[in-house]
Amino acid sequence: MATNTAVGKPSLLKLWPWVVIPIVAIILPHIFDSGHDINLMSHMSIAIIFALSYNMLLGNTGLLSFGHAVYFGLGAYVAMHVLRMVNEAGGEGLPLELIPLVGALAGMGFGIIFGAVSVRRAGVVFAMITLGVGALVHSSSLMFTDFFGGEAGLFGDRTYAPSMFGIDYGSSVSTYYLIVAWTLVAAILIYLLKKTPLGWMANAVRDNPERAQFVGYDPTFVRFFQFVLSALFAGLAGGLHVLSDEIVNDEVVGQIQSGAVLLGTYIGGIGYFVGPIVGASIVTILESSLSTYTDAWVLYFGLLFIGIVMFAPMGIVGVIHLQYLSWKAGGWKGNTGIRLYLLLAGLVGIFGLVCVIELSYHYFRSWDPSAPFGLMGFTVDATGAMPWLVSFAIAIAGFGAMLLHAKPMLARRTGAKTEGGKA
Known part of the structure; x- marks a missing residue:
């Protein structure tokens, strides 16, 4: 009995972030109650899901993608079309709480299509293919205006969509809580996926694909599954973007969006689950706040990324973790x-x-x-x-x-x- 208690105690201690973080997220709007702050926190939550989905590729599977915004953006576009259909139907149809799932399914569908081509090769070839796919989709967003809406983009109104719980989402606070709820669900699922055989084999394929193949696993098959699941969560983030901003345009599938998620994930630390969370939060805050203080904010982003790559490739969380281990020892x-x-x-x-x-x-x-x-x-x-x-x-x-x-x-x-x- 004593042994079971000793074993169970550390397991319970590991659950504290999943309890503390939701409590903090609930309290934050009562501290930072301005419209700008609440929208910033909503964007931060969306960026966290997006970065975690990207880390499923880069951190867990070793796949460097330059076009991950494709699945974020296409998920957002499909979710926006569904929201507009609900608006045109006079508020009848899919509840607003489930519209992000539309983005997730759209991201997964496009992940299957593009992933079947992309994951056949890893390394530089994979990176170049994703760059090409990103350029293809972004250029298409300016050509096929019926679906993408051209440069002006597409607009929707979340207040004209029904709610499963009778909640009025005209308030940015209620929308924030909905986004946080989906963020928590996505983070838990991504964390649990790391503990599955697929997650372990993704790490094995990242470290030594030949050995993974030797023990009976097809590296291409593992990469494909990780790619599709990553696209699913990226599409979920895109669906939440629709609820937050009520507009999508060609920027959501552009290279800047893909670069931002790469920047945030790497700055936070790709070797740690909380790394993308920290990195995405920092990048979102800096992108929103730094641009109001200086016109050179893009330059600072570049210098920060170069500094992390050169002097702290393990990321901010990695540096903190190493210092903690040093202190403990x-x-x-x-x-x-x-x-x-x-x-x-x-x-x-x-x-x-x-x-x-x-x-x-x-x-x-x-x-x-x-x-x-x-x-x-x-x-x-x-x-x-x-x-x-x-x-x-x-x-x-x-x-x-x-x-x-x-x-x-x-x-x-x-x-x-x-x-x-x-x-």
Whole structure:
């Protein structure tokens, strides 16, 4: 009996995120109650499903796709047509709560069609095929206007659709809760799929397809199933996008959408289930908020992605997890101050780099570079030498202290500690 309790206890402890996260999601609209914040949280939930579906390809199966927005967008278009049919029928037909399922089925259907061609090869060939499929669908969205609506897109009204529970979805809060409910269901299903034989074999195909074939599994068959299921959840996210924005246009199937989900998934960490959740949330917040502060927000996205790929390929969650393991093993003992110094120096360097970028962007892109503009609480002139000298000095001092002083100091301290432990 004692053994069963000891075994069951950790299992129950692992369930805490599935309890805490829904509670937090319920409370958030009461804290951030503006329309913009609620819409942002709705978009964040949709992005989480989309990123989790993409991680089924990249993280679990090792398939790098440049056209995953195809299934998000086509699912959104089909769901929008169903919503418009319900609107034209005077509010009679499929309940609003089930319309995202239409997007999911549409995503799965197109996943079967395109996946039958795409997954025959992996690696670069697969990536190029998905890039071609993405370009094909995006160009088609501007040609076949009866289905796609052209550049203007298609509009629908969620308030004219019936509800299974008699809920008025005219409020953005009620729509947010519906999206969160579907997000939780999708996250649980994707998590459970990782624990199935298909999920384990997808990992095996990712790591060593020859060995997977040797034990009796067809790698192409495994990739195909993962591809179709991934497209299903991407289509579900597209269906929820229809409920949130009530409009779809060619952007939902474009390369920017595919790039955003790749960016979010990789930044968060493709080796961890929560990685895409964290990455999608960060990208959504930055995309919505950063663009209101600077015109160079796309450049910052690119620099962030390059920095993650070069210095932290395991993603943000991976870095945090490694530091947690180091702390748990006693690796932080005696050098916590150095680690904080390293972090502070890096932040100072980033601050200086941001100042340089903002100065450059204003100088080269502004109609009048000599016009004063706000930079970090100060009004500066980009044509003067002093702002440039100060910004470069801060960047060089921060990164120099990090790379030439703090990092070698930490390496010596941890190296000496390791040698002492061996001795």
